[in-house]
Amino acid sequence: MFKDIQKKLLLKYPLLWNTKFVPMLIIGLIYHIIYFILGYAEGSIDFTGKTYDPDNEVAINFFGFLLSLIIIILWIVYYLRNNSFKALYKKSKNALFYEWLQIFIISYIFISFALPFYLGKQLRERSYYSYEETQKRCETICLSDVFIDGSFAETERDSIKQENYIAENADENEYNEYDNEEYNRNGYHYFYKDHLYYKGTKYNENSLINRQIDNFDIINYEREIQLKEQIKNWLHTNNKVAVKNLMNDFLKIYKEHQLETNLDLNKWFSITYKAPDFTEFSYITAYDFREDDRENQNYYDYSKENYRRHTNGKKYSKYFFQYDILKEKYNKVSNAHVDPLFEYNAILAFLYGALAFSLLLFSFKTTSGKSWLIALIVFGVLNIIFGLGSVLIRYLYNYTIDETITYLSICLLFILFFIGYYIINTHIQKNKKFTEIALILSTWTFSMVIPFIYFIILEHYKDTYIFNELGTNTRTEFYYTLTDFVPYMFLINFIISIIALFLFSRSIRTWKGLPEN
Structure with a gap:
């Protein structure tokens, strides 16, 4: 097929024949289609966490780089066989520019094979749920972390005269100028209060009211603020129905992906929802660390010692969710919807890469x-x-x-x-x-x-x-x-x-x- 095309080009379009533009364009398009398919396969997500998600990007792209290099070297060998410019063959005024343009297009096609790969990968990750459905699910997941293992927000800062602070803590030997609390040279010791006020009610700093919500990129800053206010208001007004509905929605998503837990709705609610102070709740493990099921935990199998360091001394209950798996998978879907399909800087980098290579080859040709x-x-x-x-x-x-x-x-x-x-x-x-x-x-x-x-x-x-x-x-x-x-x-x-x-x-x-x- 390529020989017949080249014969026709030699008679009608000798410049296209010399650069092997049409065969290289066909090969390049096939190359891009293959890498789009590879990217689409790479974008598959196992929400259950029972098997590894594909993680072959480096190997696939490195192989693509080597293959592109081999194809370009072979093309250069055939391309440099004929040089009408050096042979003083009659050429039009713009023939050299058209020749460079063809070199540039060929270079760009074989340099930018990663673009269709990541396009296919992102489209596959987007295909699981629509933007609206993904946002809805991510909001449910991040709000539910308040009742699982969410971190606590910082309270308001207060200050005390440095000498008073030293005197108050002298007996307990707690004073340390370089501790986690701030020390100001003008004579004041700054620290965070052990309580906060929400709508006129005082809560302990370790109350669920003060828990942070998790977040995904698909949830913008304004929406995140609204969700924080929403969950605080539910707790403050003792809205048990809203909290139970949230937990129920979370469990539906959780069970849909066949993730394991030793909690049901009623048990989860009873051990975490302790109104009105919300301080006597049970800490739920966000990982599955059951001793008798380690073989089924795959790469989420962390050692107990690492887990103790992770908990920062919290006393966790025997109850667990595989929340880390759930969040990791939905992070992929969330990022796929938020990230642009075509990264401007990546396209620009490939354009300059093709420009540099084409100018090197063009200068050698002339x-x-x-x-x-x-x-x-x-x-x-x-x-x-x-x-x-x-x-x-x-x-x-x-x-x-x-x-x-x-x-x-x-x-x-x-x-x-x-x-x-x-x-x-x-x-x-x-x-x-x-x-x-x-x-x-x-x-x-x-x-x-x-x-x-x-x-x-x-x-x-x-x-x-x-x-x-x-x-x-x-x-x-x-x-x-x-x-x-x-x-x-x-x-x-x-x-x-x-x-x-x-x-x-x-x-x-x-x-x-x-x-x-």
């Missing part, structure tokens, strides 16, 4: 291999010299100069020098002697001009501080604006680089026809 290797050595040596030089300059100026700014500035000057040298010799003096190295280095680095200028400005404002309204030093608002704009800068730079390369490719065609002297 120049000699000897000059390409010399340019590579020059590029490496100059970077070492610039790096050492920037450190030395900072040392000579008593560390008052930022070495990052110095390094970027020196690199930028040399990039502009190579580009200027190439342009002057090609379009003004019309002589290409000694310009081949400059052409290669310009091809590799012209897309770095805007980012280097941007990061020089960013580094400058990084060390610029102003006094805010609180009288403390802070960076300028402009610095944070520049930081937030970095991904968009790279996108704009990519678009500008494509336009510049279109003009640059025409210039290379002109350069090829110039005499050596």
Whole structure:
């Protein structure tokens, strides 16, 4: 099939024939489909926790990287067999740009195989429940943790004169300047109260009223605040019906996934719901640590010693939920619904990876291999010299100069020098002697001009501080604006680089026809 396609392309579209674009495009699309299927299979979730969820991402992506590398190497071997540009074959003004564009597309397809993999994985994780159903279930799970093993929130802070604090605790030998409670040098000892007030009623700090709720990414901050207020109000108003309904909804989800517990609704309610103080409740284990069932616990089988450290001295009852398993599985579904299907930064990184590789290959195609290797050595040596030089300059100026700014500035000057040298010799003096190295280095680095200028400005404002309204030093608002704009800068730079390369490719065609002297 590929041979027939190539024969037709050779007669009608020799450029497409030379780059092997159509066969590589077909292979790349098949490659992406395979990795989408692999990702979809990887996204399966075993809610029961009886078997491992697939965790083969690293191996699959590493194999994909090796396979892509092999395919690209084989493609390069066939692609470099014919070089109409070096043979002075007649080409249109934009032929070089179209050739680079095909190289770029092929490079991007085989570099970005991970994108369909993670797309398939995320779609599979989303497929278990709709967004609304996932949010509803996650709210039930996180509220139920108040009656399982939720942590306690911090109460209000109070203070006492340091000398009084020492005197009060002298007999019990409890005073320690470096204990967990804060010590302030102005003579006050700060600590958290052992109680809190909710709607005028006083509760102990270890009351269920003060328990935190768990959270999932699908529950935004405003909704989390509403849920916290809701569960507190239920307890404060002694709303047993609402609490029992919550527990019942949780148990339905729990039993649906065949997770184990030694509690039913009535028992769970009776050992945790101790109105009106809510302090004499039983602590329920959020893990299954039963001695006689360790073989069935898989990788959730923690040692007793680790468990004791986890409990922080709490006296847990014999009752348990496999809450850790439930939360881990729903975290996956929650994150799948919240995370974007296509990560902007990942796409941008693959675009720049393909751009860098295509420019390396394009420069080799338009120049000699000897000059390409010399340019590579020059590029490496100059970077070492610039790096050492920037450190030395900072040392000579008593560390008052930022070495990052110095390094970027020196690199930028040399990039502009190579580009200027190439342009002057090609379009003004019309002589290409000694310009081949400059052409290669310009091809590799012209897309770095805007980012280097941007990061020089960013580094400058990084060390610029102003006094805010609180009288403390802070960076300028402009610095944070520049930081937030970095991904968009790279996108704009990519678009500008494509336009510049279109003009640059025409210039290379002109350069090829110039005499050596």
